[in-house]
Amino acid sequence: MASREDIHRLIHRPFTGKQVLSLFLDMSVNSDNKRTHGVFLSKQKGRFSELDSDREGHHREALGAAFSRVEQWLEERFEEANKGIALYAEIGSDWMEGYQVAVPLQNRLEIAERPIIGPLAEVVESHPLYGVAIVDRTSLWLLTLRSGQVQSEQRLAAESHPAPHEVQASGSSHEEYQNRKEQERRNFFKEAVRELEEFDRRHRPEYLIVLGTEENVKLFTSDLGPSVQEKLVYTAAGPGEARAAEVVERLLPFFGRRKQEKETRALEQLHDRVRQRHFAAAGVQQTLEQLQEGKVDTLVLARDLRNAGGQCQQCGFFLSRHDGACPYCGGEIRDGVDIAEVMIRMAEEQEIPVEFVSQQALADMNGAGALLKFQPHSGLG
Ligand SMILES: [Zn+2]
Structure with missing residues (x-):
C-alpha cells in the first residue's frame, strides 16, 4: 500500500536523464475469475517496434529489460488479495518501485521523464489512514x-x-x-x-x-x-x-459511507461557492491558474480526468488552453502535457487536499474546480 510519503518521494525523485515507465494495472478478477492484465501488457508492448528484435533473457533494448523486470515483479510479488498495482521502472537502470492496493486501478502505461503519480495519489487521497x-x-x-x-x-x-x-x-x-x-x-x-x-x-x-x-x-x-x-x-x-480481517470486514461499510459523504460534501461546497462567486475556481484553466498562484485550499477533480495542455518553455507556467504563445511572457509552449497529473502533483507538493469525485458530478466544470483561500481577481468562467 502507498502513503503520502511515498507520493512525495516519487514527486521529488530527481530526473536522472533516463525515462521512467509507470504502469497501473487492474488486478481484479473478471466474471470468469481471471485477471486480464496480461492482455493489456502484451498489447502495450506491441506499441514499441524496438521490442520486435528484443529477446527474452538477452535484452538488446533497455525497454525490453524494464518490461521483464515488471513482469518478474508481478509474478513474484503480487498478492492475490489486492486489486490494483502501480509499478515504476526506470528504463536503463535497476531502479524500480511497486505498490499493491486494495482497489482496482485503471490499466495505463506511460513513459515519461518522471513517475506518474496521479492514480496512486487518488488512492491515497480517497482512502485515508x-x-x-x-x-x-x-x-x-x-x-x-x-x-x-x-x-x-x-x-x-x-x-x-x-x-x-x-x-x-x-x-x-x-x-x-x-x-x-x-x-x-x-x-x-x-x-x-x-x-x-x-x-x-x-x-x-x-x-x-x-x-x-x-x-x-x-x-x-x-x-x-x-x-x-x-x-x-x-x-x-x-x-x-x-482476526484483523474480521475487523476490516466490519468496518468496510463505515469506510464506504465516509468516502461517499466526503465526496458529496466537497461537491456541494464547490457548487455553492461557484454559484455565489465566493472563493472558488471552476474549470480546468482557472483551477490550474489558481493552483500555480498558491491560492487553492482544496482541489476537486474528476476521477481519471484526462486533459492535455501545454507548458511555457520560458516561464514554466502550465496552460490548459493557449493560442500559441504564453500569455504571461510570450514564451514558446510545449504541448502534450498531462494537465491532471500536473494539478495533482502541484496539490501534493503544496500539501493541499484533493477530493476525487465522479466525472459526471463535475461535468459542468469540465472535471476540475477548487475551493480557494482568497477571492480570485478574474471573473468565474
Ligand atoms: Zn511563459
Missing part, C-alpha cells in the same frame, strides 16, 4: 488501515492478575474484589491511552476508531487527550476475539 483501537479490560489492539488493508498492528496486554479463588482465599469480600477489578481496569486504561497517543504520534492516522463494549469504549475514550479525541470519528461494539 484510519487508526483502530480495540479495547477491553485487559488488552489493547491497535491497527492502522488504509482502503481495507492492514498497514500495521500492535498489542498491549495488562499484567496478569491473581485468579478469583486466590482472592477468596485471602478473605476479601465480593465487593472488595469488584473494586479491585475496577481499579485494575482503570489503571490499564491509563496505560492503554498512553499507548494510543504514542501510536498516534508514530503513525499519524487521519482518523481514529475505537471498538469495544459500550462501557469500555466510554471509559477509555473519556481519558483521551484532546489531540487524539478530535480524530475520533467512530465507536462501535467490539469484535471480541477476532
